[in-house]
Amino acid sequence: MVTEGAVGSAATPQRGVARALVRAARPRQWVKNLLVVAAPLAAGELGDGDVLAATVLALVGFCLASSAVYLVNDTADREADRAHPTKRFRPIASGVLPVPVAVGVAVVLGLVAVGLGLVADPNLALLLAAYLAIQVAYAFWLKHEPVLDISIVAAGFLMRAVAGGLAADLLLSQWFLLVAGFGSLFIVAGKRYSELHTLGSEAGTRRSLVRYTDTYLRFVWSTAAGATLISYSLWAFEQPTGDGVPWHTISIAPFLMGLLRYAVDVDAGTAAEPEDIVYRDRVLQLLGAVWLVTVCLGVLTT
Known part of the structure; x- marks a missing residue:
């Protein structure tokens, strides 16, 4: 006979793993996926029912895909995270979330994300599959290569911005693509730059940071900011009134x-977590x- 106390003690570890799984999936960072709405909004088609439905599918798909990537990334980084002053408390690094559970859930989330993309548009499914493949390569290799690491992360943001247009079968403006691309590079x-300032002597926990300097990263984000503004202005000037x-x-x-x-936060070295600035x-x-x-x-007025 199983007593109430025994049931409670058995359920507690399961609840602990479930909470750890939610933490590791980082729903707080889903705000980045709102970029999916950018293309339909810029095209003025978001009010259309079919476009809205396709955009929602793309948004949910990227939320699930990004959570899958976080689980894979934390699994790959668990040893390095244990040597980090704050990342050692992450669920996988701390041992609260078992690696097989994290990997299994990541696979399921990735498959569901691609499936949702397929429902919206086959091109969106291909984009989500490419995003997952690139991010897995990033987690295990590309994140340690200077320039490639920021390019891959920026590409992830760009893919989000393109996703809404693919899902709704919208023509994407060349200026929109430039704004999304350079804007992503600016953020990354x-x-x-902020991570380099924050980690200081602990920058060795992210190997690519050792190869960067303040002046180089400042050059990149300032150049990207200028290109973003110019591209956006050219897009705005082309729109009808x-x-x-x-x-x-x-x-x-x-x-x-x-x-x-x-840019104030970037210059102060406090933009290591972009979503925190937004919140x-x-x-x-x-x-x-x-x-x-x-x-x-x-x-609305055109």
Whole structure:
């Protein structure tokens, strides 16, 4: 006969593993996947029911795929993470989440993500499969190679931005692709710059950081920021004005201020976790809201 106490003690480790699994999947970082909405929004098609449904499938697919990647990445890095002052508390590194469970769930999440992509559009499924393959290669090898590491992470952001367009079968503007590409590089180079400042003498826990310098990473993120602004401005100038008010052109102002506001954190070396900046910086949130309103007005009035 199984007593209530025995059932409770047996269930506790299972609940602990489940909580650890949720932590390792990092749902807090799903905010990055909102980039999936960018292409349908820029094209002014997000209000269409079919486009919205396809975009939602792409968004959920990337949320699941990114969580699968986090599980694989933490599994590959578990030994190095144990030597890190904060990463040693991660579920896999600390031993709370068993490696077989993490790998098994990662495989399931990856398959479901590709399946959702297939429901939306075969091209989206191919993109998700390519994203997973590249990120697995990154976890086990490419993350240790300078330049390749920031290029792969930036490509991940770019894939998110392209995903919405593929899912809804929308034509992607060349300027949109440039904004997404250089913007991604700006964020990733800023992240590495901040990590270099944060880790200091502990930079050896990420081998690629040892090969970077402050001046090199500053050159990369500042160049990428300038290219992002120019590309966005050229995209905005090309958009039609329906009611005579150039809302897309006006949106350049909040876009620029948001870029500069984020650059403050990059320059201070506090942009190692971009999602934390998005969650805590109220001014950046306000600028983002103003930018979104101006872009939506531009779409609705044309």
